[in-house]
Amino acid sequence: MSTIEAPQRAKADRPAVTPAADQPLYASRTKVYPKRVFGKVRSVKWAVLIACLALYYVVPWLRWDRGEGVPDQAVLVDIFNARIFFFWVELWPQEIYFLAGALILGAFALFAVSSLFGRLWCGFTCPQTVWTDLFMFVERWIQGDRNARMKLDQGPRDANYWTRKSLTHGVWVLIAAATGGAWVMYFNDAPTVTREILTGAASTQVYFFFALFAGFTYLLAGWAREQVCTYMCPWPRFQAAMLDENSLVVTYRDWRGEPRGKPRDDATGDCVDCFACVHVCPTGIDIRDGQQLECIGCGLCVDACDSVMGKLGRPKGLVAFETLKNLSASAAATAGMAPGAARQKAGMAARHLPRFIRPRTILYAGALTAVSVVMLGAFLLRSTLDVTVIRDRAPLFVRLSDGGIRNAYTVKIVNKTREEAPLALVLQAPQGFRMVVQDVEADAQGRPLLARRADGIAQYRVLVTVPGGQRVAESTPVTFRLLDAGGRAVASTSSTFAGPRP
Amino acid sequence: MPTKIEKDSLTGTDTTGHEWDGLRELNTPLPKWWLYTFYACIAFGVVWMVIYPSLPGWKGTSGWVAREAVVADVAAAQARNAPMMARLREATPAQIIADPELRAFAIAGGRGAFANNCASCHGAGGQGAVGGFPSLADDDWIWGGSLEAIQHTIRHGIRANESDDQRQSIMPRFGADGLLTRAQIDDVAEHVLSLTNRATDQAAATRGAAIYAEQCVACHGDRGEGNREVGAPRLADQVWLYGSSKRDIVAMISNPRAGVMPAWQGRLDPAIVNMLTVYVHSLGGGE
Ligand code: SF4
Ligand code: SF4
Numbered sequence: 001m002s003t004i005e006a007p008q009r010a011k012a013d014r015p016a017v018t019p020a021a022d023q024p025l026y027a028s029r030t031k032v033y034p035k036r037v038f039g040k041v042r043s044v045k046w047a048v049l050i051a052c053l054a055l056y057y058v059v060p061w062l063r064w065d066r067g068e069g070v071p072d073q074a075v076l077v078d079i080f081n082a083r084i085f086f087f088w089v090e091l092w093p094q095e096i097y098f099l100a101g102a103l104i105l106g107a108f109a110l111f112a113v114s115s116l117f118g119r120l121w122c123g124f125t126c127p128q129t130v131w132t133d134l135f136m137f138v139e140r141w142i143q144g145d146r147n148a149r150m151k152l153d154q155g156p157r158d159a160n161y162w163t164r165k166s167l168t169h170g171v172w173v174l175i176a177a178a179t180g181g182a183w184v185m186y187f188n189d190a191p192t193v194t195r196e197i198l199t200g201a202a203s204t205q206v207y208f209f210f211a212l213f214a215g216f217t218y219l220l221a222g223w224a225r226e227q228v229c230t231y232m233c234p235w236p237r238f239q240a241a242m243l244d245e246n247s248l249v250v251t252y253r254d255w256r257g258e259p260r261g262k263p264r265d266d267a268t269g270d271c272v273d274c275f276a277c278v279h280v281c282p283t284g285i286d287i288r289d290g291q292q293l294e295c296i297g298c299g300l301c302v303d304a305c306d307s308v309m310g311k312l313g314r315p316k317g318l319v320a321f322e323t324l325k326n327l328s329a330s331a332a333a334t335a336g337m338a339p340g341a342a343r344q345k346a347g348m349a350a351r352h353l354p355r356f357i358r359p360r361t362i363l364y365a366g367a368l369t370a371v372s373v374v375m376l377g378a379f380l381l382r383s384t385l386d387v388t389v390i391r392d393r394a395p396l397f398v399r400l401s402d403g404g405i406r407n408a409y410t411v412k413i414v415n416k417t418r419e420e421a422p423l424a425l426v427l428q429a430p431q432g433f434r435m436v437v438q439d440v441e442a443d444a445q446g447r448p449l450l451a452r453r454a455d456g457i458a459q460y461r462v463l464v465t466v467p468g469g470q471r472v473a474e475s476t477p478v479t480f481r482l483l484d485a486g487g488r489a490v491a492s493t494s495s496t497f498a499g500p501r502p
Numbered sequence: 503m504p505t506k507i508e509k510d511s512l513t514g515t516d517t518t519g520h521e522w523d524g525l526r527e528l529n530t531p532l533p534k535w536w537l538y539t540f541y542a543c544i545a546f547g548v549v550w551m552v553i554y555p556s557l558p559g560w561k562g563t564s565g566w567v568a569r570e571a572v573v574a575d576v577a578a579a580q581a582r583n584a585p586m587m588a589r590l591r592e593a594t595p596a597q598i599i600a601d602p603e604l605r606a607f608a609i610a611g612g613r614g615a616f617a618n619n620c621a622s623c624h625g626a627g628g629q630g631a632v633g634g635f636p637s638l639a640d641d642d643w644i645w646g647g648s649l650e651a652i653q654h655t656i657r658h659g660i661r662a663n664e665s666d667d668q669r670q671s672i673m674p675r676f677g678a679d680g681l682l683t684r685a686q687i688d689d690v691a692e693h694v695l696s697l698t699n700r701a702t703d704q705a706a707a708t709r710g711a712a713i714y715a716e717q718c719v720a721c722h723g724d725r726g727e728g729n730r731e732v733g734a735p736r737l738a739d740q741v742w743l744y745g746s747s748k749r750d751i752v753a754m755i756s757n758p759r760a761g762v763m764p765a766w767q768g769r770l771d772p773a774i775v776n777m778l779t780v781y782v783h784s785l786g787g788g789e
Contacts, residue, residue: 395629
């Protein structure tokens with residue numbers, strides 16, 4: 001993660017669980033019993049959790065009036081009709097690159113935030129974190145805090161045990177069902193699909209995805225938890241590339257805490273070895289061991305240690321969001337100093353404001369801006385009415401009985417709005433070129449009127465003829481324009497007119 | 503074989519005893535659930551192999567066959583299209599064109615049916631080919647380009663001898679049967695060329711005009727305008743079914759060729775005949 005060496009601490013003195021000779025190939029999971037914690041970070045985490053969940057569960061219920069025959073859902077991915085609705089925006093399949101662009105934006109935003117603040121995403125907004133947190137809340141609420149839960153698991157399998165366990169799992173399943181249900185709502189009209197799911201009238205697909213997402217919510221947030229972060233998620237494996245010694249990460253200020261020991265012992269540092277930070281950790285690690293892959297940067301250990309420090313009347317921030325650069329600066333400044341207020345002061349004085357403007361953050365911000373500008377530009381310039389023309393290839397041209405030449409074109413009008421008023425088609429071509437559109441009416445000037453299908457594609461076959469006797473080049477550029485009732489060109493496209501080789 | 507299993511000082515984990523240039527590998531056990539997931543996958547694979555045809559000679563217990571799945575899919579698609587096909591069968595081509603939904607369906611289906619049945623002679627886009635395969639994309643119709651005429655041609659064919667209503671035109675073999683002399687044929691050819699102002703020998707063309715008036719007018723008309731009743735092509739235009747050079751024309755007068763088109767009624771569903779009618783009509787705009 002950085003060029004700075006990780007604090008050397010003897011882990012080796014921990015006893016090996018099993019002797020080397022018969023170490024198992026497969027280890028069973030050591031269950032983590034995270035303890036409840038109060039504090040600033042926890043409050044922020046609650047707020048973020050509520051906001052994220054509210055967003056997820058409520059968004060499908062937002063309505064948006066789109067008129068006749070179209071779903072009135074503000075955010076809807078309509079797979080069957082191949083449309084994505086997002087408030088006033090309606091995306092067609094060929095505009096799916098907006099989705100890709102949004103994902104790219106998300107990735108760059110993630111890079112930028114990670115380089116500044118470390119694993120903010122992992123610890124606060126990642127769905128795995130949010131739902132696990134929610135499930136842990138339920139668990140604590142029904143089975144009690146860390147000690148009570150450990151006792152319950154070790155105790156007899158009595159009525160109390162089964163009641164609490166089944167109650168916990170029951171609530172988990174309910175939350176999981178709500179989660180799976182909400183997922184399905186993003187792809188179906190929310191009120192309708194809810195009614196259908198509840199009355200058993202929904203399609204197999206709906207039930208399948210409902211069950212899939214509900215099942216995985218239950219499995220991942222209820223059972224897999226920290227294992228998702230440590231074994232399954234690829235993100236912790238390569239996020240190190242985004243962080244450097246100037247990123248804010250959760251750290252233990254070892255220069256201040258070590259040597260840990262009894263609070264009354266003068267020779268010890270500020271860490272009283274109370275394990276509060278370890279017990280609250282949702283991934284079950286000891287932050288005092290330094291930066292670790294398992295740490296999701298949730299900051300709960302910060303709250304835990306701060307409350308211990310508060311009780312002891314010592315300055316907070318033994319475990320804190322800190323840059324590794326400051327950590328080593330403090331360590332260097334306090335090297336050889338005895339524990340105590342002087343060491344604490346010297347260590348804190350050696351710190352600097354984290355450098356937020358660095359080549360990598362500039363790079364990420366630049367990429368973020370560039371992609372945003374491109375996306376915004378593409379979005380603002382996106383046309384809701386397109387005309388495309390495909391010239392027949394076989395035959396390239398047709399010789400008519402009077403010796404004239406005719407080309408056939410397929411004109412498609414892609415209309416992404418609900419507007420249906422017909423448009424007049426005009427041909428811009430050299431003198432003598434004549435255009436005929438099959439089976440349509442003409443306007444007062446004799447121009448063919450093409451209907452546009454509301455939110456659809458209308459297709460016409462257009463024949464362009466040059467009379468016999470007129471010379472035509474092998475290829476002549478022609479332009480098709482669509483005019484609205486006011487005579488304004490609303491779309492145009494060019495093609496060529498093919499003639500025989502002279 | 504691993505030799506030096508020792509404890510890593512930083513992590514407290516055993517090493518595997520393998521060492522590469524001083525790098526030692528930690529022996530971190532995989533989690534159990536990982537193992538069970540692996541077992542579950544194997545079990546799933548075994549069950550799958552039993553149920554589905556997985557090995558040569560093994561049909562699987564479910565009796566699932568790819569071919570039958572395709573047949574079922576095709577049947578489902580046909581069932582889905584059945585109401586539309588029924589409407590297409592009942593409607594006249596004019597009615598189909600008047601109904602946008604029916605028309606779009608007919609043109610889409612007609613394109614496919616054309617590619618399957620007609621394109622081998624008339625070309626992928628109906629462009630035809632010199633030598634007896636009329637272009638369907640131009641404005642020249644030997645038997646008429648109205649919807650009804652096209653439908654009739656498709657149904658009954660041309661010289662197919664399959665239907666009493668077939669299109670039938672027979673041009674006498676003026677040369678082969680000795681009806682005209684070689685010189686006369688040459689003169690008539692010059693006259694035919696003059697109909698489109700391409701004659702090179704005016705004297706011959708004038709001589710030919712007299713013969714034309716005797717032998718050809720009945721079918722091809724006074725000024726070579728042709729006659730659809732008998733399928734006599736127009737001669738006074740730029741579209742030449744069998745070529746426009748003098749040689750081609752002489753050959754046609756001496757020993758005419760006559761193309762054959764099968765009658766599609768009875769071979770194709772009436773709905774498909776209607777689709778083809780509408781599609782062919784759309785190619786060159788019909789009449
Ligand atoms: S070490 Fe601290 S910040 Fe990291 S996961 Fe554990 S509690 Fe959260
Ligand atoms: S909570 Fe603070 S004092 Fe307690 S063990 Fe952790 S770092 Fe040390």
